Amino acid sequence: MKKQAALPGIDVSEVQESLSGSCAERPEADTGQAAACPVPEPDGWPPLTTMLHSLFVFEPTTPAPEPITVLGLACGCGRDLAALPPEQRALVEKADVICGGKALLEGFAAAKARVLPLTAPLEPVLSRLSQLRAAGERVLVLADGDPLFFGIGATLARQLGPETVRLLPAVSSLQQACARLALPWHKVICLSLHGRDDLGPLNRAAGKDAPLCILTDARMTPDVLARHLLDRGVDWFTAHIFERMGAPDEAHHQLSLSETACRAFGPACTLLLVPKDRPRAPYLGLDTAQLAVEGNLITKRPVRAAALSLLRIKPRHVVWDIGSGSGAMALEAVVLAHEGRVVAVERSAGRAISIQENRRRFGAATLDVCLGQAPECLPALPDPQRVFIGGGLSGEDAEDILGHVCHRLPPGGRLVAACVLLDTLCGSRRFLERLGWPLEIVQVQASEARELGGDLHLAALNPVFLLAAQKPAHNAS
Template identity: 45%
Template sequence: MPILVVGLGLDPDNLPEQHVGHIEHATVLVGGKRQLAAFEDHPAEKIEITSPLSRILEQIKEAENNRLDVVVLADGDPLFFGIGNTLVRELGPDHVTVLPNVTSVQTAAARLKIPLQDIRTVSLHGRGDFRPLLSALLADKWVAVLTDADNVPSALAQSLLDKGVDYYTMWVFEDLESGKEKVASYSLEQAAHTTFSRLNIVIFERRGDPEVALGLGIPDHEFARERNLITKQPVRAAGLAALRLHAGHTVWDLGAGCGAVGVEASVLACRGRVYAVEKKGERVSHIRENARRMGALLVEPVHGTMPACLADLPDPDRIFVGGGLGRSSEVLEAACDRLVSGGRIVVHCVLFSSLAQARQTFETLGWPHEVTMVHPSLGEALGGDMRLKAENPVFIVAADKVEGSGKAGQGGGDA
């Protein structure tokens, strides 16, 4: 007999007859404390869902093997960020039957009178970072957030304020479908200083845009920077292409300067994260300002001296080195050590000594690498006509980390 997973919607006292019938005939009820409390007078054996979930799954399997009528209770719709997904995956689709119901996001959309399909939904249940939210905000006007006891509305609002974002309105829906229901909109500043009911969901509405449109090929003059310290747009484009970025990648931009590469990398790593590492405080301020003005929410400025400041960062899938190599290979070796297996590193070199240093490091490691020279010329007006003004040539060295290769400076496999 398959396990029945019943969606309770938002009001367990107002269920469809089919749902009520299956619950009434259950000999085992499985659910969270709040779901089980709605059926405290039911004579069935109760199994409360707690951590670790593996233990609960074993109890469900045992009850199924004993041919008991097992009903799992779920808030809203079981397959909408719910326990239904886990049960289908762990028990197999042939062993699970799902009875759907209304979700909190559906109800919130009805309250706002907007099409449900226009809302992107993310769940922050049990997550320690807001990356899914930030990624969604970059792509969609309406973003719903399923919150939890730690990721509360005020914390979400403060996270955006910390990034200098002010063009979102936050709708908070409290105690939907109850006598205490409350629906209200807040500025991020208001929401950051408000305490909300524990039962809530949030919908962000974008009501403006960043000062500068985030994308590839942002004109150099749009970036706040120190003198002419920037990876020029044509060279930037070549470097980003060499990185071969995917949406979920974690990226390090080392010696980030004004953060131009990191900002544009975040467009491609749109479900990942970008750490722009820079040791000079003024340049870090420029990175923050550029990320704010361009709405590059996934860019995290890191102020510190390499390689020590890299210790607390997550291992990268891609590394861009635009500066900070110095005369020692210490930074490059430390970066290579942390790069994930199969990852890719791109180094921009202006000096022959830096080119030699990068090549020597990769050859020692046994990593396949290629060198490309980019020597752009930019058009400028002259005497009613136009001429091409040559920029400095840049060597682009790209290498792939070979699985099982040795640590930098210790030798590796065959090239």
């Protein structure tokens, strides 16, 4: 008897380690989204195309079926039956079915067990493993290193149930690399960029003053990652790159990030980034003298302080800064959204370059710069929880910008707009009142001490209105 499990999709990158035969474990990922429910056929079954990519978990037909054994193979050991230690060789010899990546299976052709290649898409393979176990077959899955370190072991336990799996790990690539450097690995932040495009986790980890272990692939190679970090001002790491770890021709490179950026590396490296200096970071109340500013287009410090208090940014928020100018507001938002992401939107190429320069000066890796005209450039951005609009509301696109922002904000999301002109304030206020959003209006009027006649006087800054609004829970716009 069998049942269909309603489970999320699986990132095919989870099986890349087994497909490549590399000693470095490969990524474990959760998409966080379930597929839409398919329309069943007249007989009650899902469409055939869906069934072919669905996971079926089979009920055991024997009283006490053996768990699926996931055997981690140590780097540096031979990948064939004769090279295994006696206890591992016994597992292979007793197995009815051996599953693994093609490169791993090549060394076990002499085994008597039937062979099941581990290929993408993964769901049909997992269903077959579940069926074989339910029928009383002894199933052995081969993996590199520790199957729970970005590997197939966690996927099997999550999808088939932890009671169905027995895990026999070897030393992980993280442990191997840290052992080469005598580096305590419990202090290391572990990331996998194998088969992934999202560099957000790397950006966030770069500022935490801790060693980073990164599993790479043929696209996200160490030189690509080094250039990415240097572009964002992250230059405080020494890079240790391990190629073909555990093989007779293993290579270890110790380089600066600048040197790493100029070299070429193979796929499936283990990259350890060890801090050599304390990370730089922006701070609240940035000094204008430290920033690259074009045409004095910068939100003044008192206005930034008031706007940030109205935005109520939390650590994991995505924040937009529209009409960013010099990026000062975005840089200070980075301090508060240190586990999230900040996007500075600027239509002027010159000012966008200034924002990039300021990002480099402060090593603000989680700050992204979007060169484009709002609202046309906004659909490509991640959904925000907080939006600051520092410019752009005095033009004919004002309502389009506000409309897009209000649509993209979730219930409870907050918008703060800086208005210098009264018409801008009135127009923005009318738009938000039509939506029924609760509003706060704050005028910031500040003065700065300046020299005059051998003494000081207080010179008034331009007054700025801050319009703050929060999207109601019942609002569907």
